Amino acid sequence: MTSHTALISGAGIAGPTLAYWLARHGFQPTVVERAQNPRSSGNPVDVRGPALPVAEKMGIMPRLREAATQATAMSVVDASGRQVARVRMPAARSAAGSREVELPRGDLASVIYQAARGDAEFLFDDTIVTLRQDADGVDVTFDRAAPRRFDLVIGADGLHSTVRRLAFGPEGDVVRHMGVYVATMPFDGPVDRPHDVLMYNTPGRLVSIHPARGNALAAFIFRGPAIAGFDYRDTDQHKRIVTEAYTGAGWRVPELLDQLRKTEDLYFDSVSQVRLPTWARGRVALLGDAASCVSLFGDGSSLAMAGAFTLAAALAADPGDHPRAFRRYEAEHRTLVGPKQRQVGRAAALLIPKTRLGITARNLAARALPGRV
Structure with a gap:
């Protein structure tokens, strides 16, 4: 029996996880990644819920626990740094031996x-340029590697997916800006x-410092309309946008x-939703x-x-019937x-209230929570 080949675009969380499991089901996976090596930066995320049995x-x-952050609570501070509310984080509120990891x-x-x-197989510092599929496979050209043919192509390449653009159409047709932007960077x-x-709010803006483990991380999360001419790869533009959004703010801003x-080492992008009627088109998913x-709350990695x-x-259950496997x-x-x-709006209301009254109400509600400390 011939092994099925699968090209996976993206070496973040989803792509290598898929490669791991496809290999164990007898497939031959190849992962292509635009970055030159595995990315080392990023905000804290959770491994919880449906991701736990997978991990x-x-x-x-054991390795995830070794890398886990040491944060046990979220503290809201005012402009002078005074604590106004403190709530235990979900993992800390769980019973001893909780399996969740941040x-x-x-x-x-x-x-x-x-x-x-x-x-x-991992191909770093490369990207897909064209996809041409027929009844029997997908012909792929790359920016650097020689052209190849695969049985399947999977786009696990994030919000600005190259595979989605090539197989499903322009990003603007399916990506919806949710009125929020996020920037993260190491904190020195x-x-x-x-x-x-630590969390500090002004109306429509949040700054946080996360102790992580060894190297702290800072985040700027703020409300704003879609920005004309926004380029998710233009770091100089990102720095100007964040600086303008936070000029005049207090605390350690x-x-x-x-x-x-x-x-x-700055990450900056719009908080957006991708809405597609189907996640598969032919041999591409x-x-x-x-x-x-x-999500705004770190659920993306677990999902x-x-x-x-x-x-x-x-795919393992129906190796010769990819349409059925994709539908399943x-x-x-x-689900x-x-x-x-559907919870993004609620998450934004909690993290970045629009008004001073909203901030006060959020803080009062946080003080009344069972997990407050």
Whole structure:
């Protein structure tokens, strides 16, 4: 029996997870990634819910726990740094021995890549240029590598997916800006509370410092309309946008903006949703944020792992019938994604209230929560 070949675009969370499971089901996976190596940066994310059994079956939970952050609570501070509310984080509120893990996104990606690399081919510093599919396969040209043919192509290449653009059409047709932007970067400075995520709000704006583990992370999350001429790869533009949004804010914001202007490791993008009537077209399918970008609360990574496992299992059950496998994967995974997409508005209301009154009400509600400390 001939092994089926699968090209996966994207070496973040979803892509290597899928490669790991496809290899164990007898497929020959190849992963192509635009970056020159596995990315080391990123905000903290959670491995929880449907991702936990996936990580446990992969045998990576011990490594994830080694990389886990040390944050146990979220503290809201005012412009002078005075604490006005403090709430235990979900993992800390769980019973002893909780399986949930929070860790930097880059560490999660690295652990999954290390688990998959022995059984999958990885092509870094490259990207797909064209896809041409017929009844029997997909012809792919790359920016650097020689053209090749695959049985299947999976786009796990994020919000700005190349595979989705080539197979499904322009990004503007399916990506919806949710009125929020996020920037993250390493924080080079003292952390006031080594086990607390510190949060400071002004109307429509949030700044946070996360102690992570060893190297703290800073985040700017703010409301704003779609920006004309926005280029998700233009770092200089991103620095100007964030600086303009936070000029005049108190607490440690001036210090953070100074670091922002100097950093070489900045992530910035719109919080957006991807809405597609179907995640598959012929022999090409989408996974993770490329199919259904969803969340402000770190659920994206867990959903990516769960979706990859579901897709691999569906393809293994019907290796010669990819349309049926894609339909099975999509039907099952949409039940997880749909509720998360509907919660983005609520998440934004909690993180970044629009008014001072809204901030006050949020803080009062946080003080009344059972997990407050």
